[in-house]
Amino acid sequence: xxxxxxxxxxxxxxxxxxxxxxxxxxxxxxxxxxxxxxxxxxxxxxxxxxxxxxxxxxxxxxxxxxxxxxxxxxxxxxxxxxxxxxxxxxxxxxxx
Amino acid sequence: xxxxxxxxxxxxxxxxxxxxxxxxxxxxxxxxxxxxxxxxxxxxxxxxxxxxxxxxxxxxxxxxxxxxxxxxxxxxxxxxxxxxxxxxxxxxxxxx
DNA sequence: CGTATATTTAGATGGTAGGCTAAATATCAA
DNA sequence: TTGATATTTAGCCTACCATCTAAATATACG
Numbered sequence: 001x002x003x004x005x006x007x008x009x010x011x012x013x014x015x016x017x018x019x020x021x022x023x024x025x026x027x028x029x030x031x032x033x034x035x036x037x038x039x040x041x042x043x044x045x046x047x048x049x050x051x052x053x054x055x056x057x058x059x060x061x062x063x064x065x066x067x068x069x070x071x072x073x074x075x076x077x078x079x080x081x082x083x084x085x086x087x088x089x090x091x092x093x094x095x096x
Numbered sequence: 097x098x099x100x101x102x103x104x105x106x107x108x109x110x111x112x113x114x115x116x117x118x119x120x121x122x123x124x125x126x127x128x129x130x131x132x133x134x135x136x137x138x139x140x141x142x143x144x145x146x147x148x149x150x151x152x153x154x155x156x157x158x159x160x161x162x163x164x165x166x167x168x169x170x171x172x173x174x175x176x177x178x179x180x181x182x183x184x185x186x187x188x189x190x191x192x
Numbered sequence: 193c194g195t196a197t198a199t200t201t202a203g204a205t206g207g208t209a210g211g212c213t214a215a216a217t218a219t220c221a222a
Numbered sequence: 223t224t225g226a227t228a229t230t231t232a233g234c235c236t237a238c239c240a241t242c243t244a245a246a247t248a249t250a251c252g
Contacts, residue, residue: 005110012108013210014101017181030229043211045230050209064219064228079182085113086175109240126199139241141200160198160249194252201246208239216231222224 003054007078010054015039016047020070023057027069099150103174106150111135112143116166119153123165 010016015037022033030048034041048068051057055074060067106112111133118129126144130137144164147153151170156163 082178
């Protein structure tokens with residue numbers, strides 16, 4: 001089940017959206033991702049946490065590195081939720 | 097043109113999402129909207145401001161009231177942006 | 193005009209979020 | 223085991239945000 005609250009919160013930050021955009025092109029280790037950002041690894045790690053708690057990404061240890069990847073399943077769900085949210089059903093303007 | 101930064105920020109708050117959901121069913125005055133929320137009108141007014149600066153809603157004075165409505169055009173643009181954002185193009189996982 | 197109604201603006205406040213540095217944890221390689 | 227590398231956790235600080243109350247603005251009505 002989709003926790004929209006967490007998802008929206010995760011999406012609200014530009015750094016996190018950029019992380020997602022990068023992961024859309026394939027999995028990356030924390031260090032590889034960090035190379036694209038001007039902020040500390042510690043701060044990025046915090047962002048990974050937020051994205052993970054929204055279930056938008058997954059992590060897997062590979063040797064010394066931790067590799068992040070999109071959770072494509074949830075991404076699909078989010079896409080649907082967005083579609084639902086933005087699908088406008090015109091009634092009339094119910095104003096007095 | 098779409099200011100995604102403002103749009104995401106606007107969408108980040110549950111109260112604002114609820115306002116949008118209400119306006120999806122038709123235009124409403126500030127007072128009518130307020131009836132559905134437990135917070136002060138002043139606070140809601142702040143939310144209208146955020147939604148307006150994201151260009152998601154419009155306002156129009158009608159007598160003593162101010163009537164809010166969805167900006168359907170921008171809503172369409174946001175829908176497209178979301179679709180773009182969530183359309184996953186699989187490459188391979190580019191990890192070492 | 194003067195008063196009531198509808199809404200916004202201003203200013204204050206508590207909480208949360210994102211950034212940093214330093215310390216802790218985990219894995220690898222001698 | 224010791225040291226190097228990769229990443230996270232902890233603690234701190236500043237800025238922003240949602241909310242509130244009180245005051246200001248705008249319209250309507252007598």
